[in-house]
Amino acid sequence: MKRDSRLSGVLHVLLHMAQQPGPFTSETLAKAMDTNPVVIRRIMAGLRELGYVRSEKGHGGGWRLACDLSKVTLRDVYAALGSPSLLAMGNRTESPGCLVEQAVNAALDQAFHDAEALLLSRLGEVTLAMLGEDLRKRLGSRKIHDISAHRA
Amino acid sequence: MKRDSRLSGVLHVLLHMAQQPGPFTSETLAKAMDTNPVVIRRIMAGLRELGYVRSEKGHGGGWRLACDLSKVTLRDVYAALGSPSLLAMGNRTESPGCLVEQAVNAALDQAFHDAEALLLSRLGEVTLAMLGEDLRKRLGSRKIHDISAHRA
DNA sequence: CATCATGTAACATACAAAGTTACATGAAAC
DNA sequence: GTTTCATGTAACTTTGTATGTTACATGATG
Numbered sequence A, B: 001m002k003r004d005s006r007l008s009g010v011l012h013v014l015l016h017m018a019q020q021p022g023p024f025t026s027e028t029l030a031k032a033m034d035t036n037p038v039v040i041r042r043i044m045a046g047l048r049e050l051g052y053v054r055s056e057k058g059h060g061g062g063w064r065l066a067c068d069l070s071k072v073t074l075r076d077v078y079a080a081l082g083s084p085s086l087l088a089m090g091n092r093t094e095s096p097g098c099l100v101e102q103a104v105n106a107a108l109d110q111a112f113h114d115a116e117a118l119l120l121s122r123l124g125e126v127t128l129a130m131l132g133e134d135l136r137k138r139l140g141s142r143k144i145h146d147i148s149a150h151r152a
Numbered sequence C: 001c002a003t004c005a006t007g008t009a010a011c012a013t014a015c016a017a018a019g020t021t022a023c024a025t026g027a028a029a030c
Numbered sequence D: 001g002t003t004t005c006a007t008g009t010a011a012c013t014t015t016g017t018a019t020g021t022t023a024c025a026t027g028a029t030g
Helices: A006-017 A026-033 A037-049 A074-080 A099-125 A128-139 A147-151 B006-017 B026-033 B037-049 B074-080 B099-125 B128-139 B147-151
Strands: A053-056 A062-065 B053-056 B062-065
Touching: A006 A026, A006 A037, A006 A062, A006 A074, A006 A128, A006 B099, A026 A037, A026 A062, A037 A053, A037 A074, A074 A099, A074 A128, A074 B099, A099 B006, A099 B074, A099 B099, A099 B128, A128 B099, B006 B026, B006 B037, B006 B062, B006 B074, B006 B128, B026 B037, B026 B062, B037 B053, B037 B074, B074 B099, B074 B128
Parallel strands: none
Antiparallel strands: A053 A062, B053 B062
């Protein structure tokens, strides 16, 4: 797999859930995302632990939102995934004895750190509610999107 | 392999080369980097094509710097590697039909793009000569580092 | 108790970087 | 000219991680 798409995926799920009351089974969500129910449960596990969503077993069970969408940022969601590494590049050796490599690492670390900080900052500026608002604009006059129609 | 370390690696090689006249065989460089000669040739190929280094076969052959170190930035070196992706994360689907996913992508793309731009900008601010200068400071009063002593 | 849905372990697949082997090409030394 | 050295490159192996899949235990509902 080329790149980590868990953040993209879990946001997709959350935004879908925000459009309808729920609950949603992992299977329903998986169909909408064209993936496997276990994958859904996996990426949702961290959000459940942080209380952003709740899950229930048995008949009528499934996933429900359990947070104020205007208080949860994309950065929070990212953190709920376990804060996977943001950059595809890194240093060859983290604590090299070679002074040459230390000089290289210092220069790269600075650039890497700045980029990571900016990305986290940007993610922290966007709430799930804002995403929902943007979606509403995109939907325009259309009827609220039904997740069950997603399969088309 | 966890993360792409080619940029880190090739910079390490270039900085080593800047400390001594050369030429350097792939094998010598590989030993200094604790890796394989073919890996060296691979990461150096792009730099050769752009004229940053030259290579010669046969006796007395090997790699030599062929550029003004004060004119080549880390961003140039990155480009010579083929501009591999900088971010470890990406969108699930690049051109989704689903409006929900479009909204998610739009938000993430913005953040991703900003972070990539900043990283490239930072890399563009640092020249190989500046790296060499930093290294000189780290070396302090010490004798110029001999690459053959690297194996220690 | 049968059914539904999550929770999770275990295994399979896909992909890219890094490491390795093998050999062709060309240059210098003898 | 032949040997030796060094690059150039293809092909294959190894490794790490995300993703996909199967199987089954757990618990809730009807």
